[in-house]
Amino acid sequence: MTNTTDEHLRELASAIGEQLAAKRLTLCTAESCTGGWIAKTVTDIAGSSAWFDCGLAAYSYEAKQGLLGVRPETLEHFGAVSRETVIEMVSGALVHSGAGVAVAVTGIAGPGGGTEDKPVGTVWIAWKRRGGYPRAELFHFDGDRESVRRQTVAAALEGIAQHL
Template identity: 70%
Template structure:
């Protein structure tokens, strides 16, 4: 699924919608990010008063960080790699389990310009979501564009998914 590259204003509008939805449900939100480097957390915490509904953001680029901070199984990383459905599901579940939030989003992918393979080209991104007491689910995206375009699209897709999780 391809999305147009969102502007700063688009990301701000999405962040505001997420903030309203999370607050309405009296939840806290946590992010676990790899390819976005904390951009989801930044978009959310750019909003004044975000400490009332944003719990924490964790950036885990390395395998070791994914294991230590989110509880990702080393065997999962060995067998499927960091950019996989299995890894993002463990990331989002670990984030929710380790922090006092009610909803979590996790992202892992290849933003480029290097690092892609024939099987996982640049723009391959897995996003996972989970609400406390619910099931984790993940979706594969293939975004076009340069590193910034891939990351912007990832942030937008992650935030849109949080809205969906909260309204389903």
């Protein structure tokens, strides 16, 4: 398991902020299962207003459609926790913000909601730069709801750093 301590998350967010500021880019988050935790982590860093544009917490199907432009057909055919949905989320975050970089997360944090095909701990994360192609990755995290969400935040932040 990745280091998910508060201190590690702060260190990741701070490093991302330095990278974004150096490249004159801003970040947007599109979050489902983390409910804004990624945005909270990056805005805990003093001076983040220089490199953080906005965070969208889109939990329901309606919010994913209205705020991020996820197509109803995508949700109907693939479900909220899918590669297709997270790619539409990350792309929609860039369309609906002024940011140059976006991250999107959708998953099943538990304790309920899991299925045989998509057990608790199943999380999709996508990253995209404006004008670029999205990259999506599937994760299977262990632990309780808090642990799954915390691991998702860490993986999302680590992915942003790699994507820059």
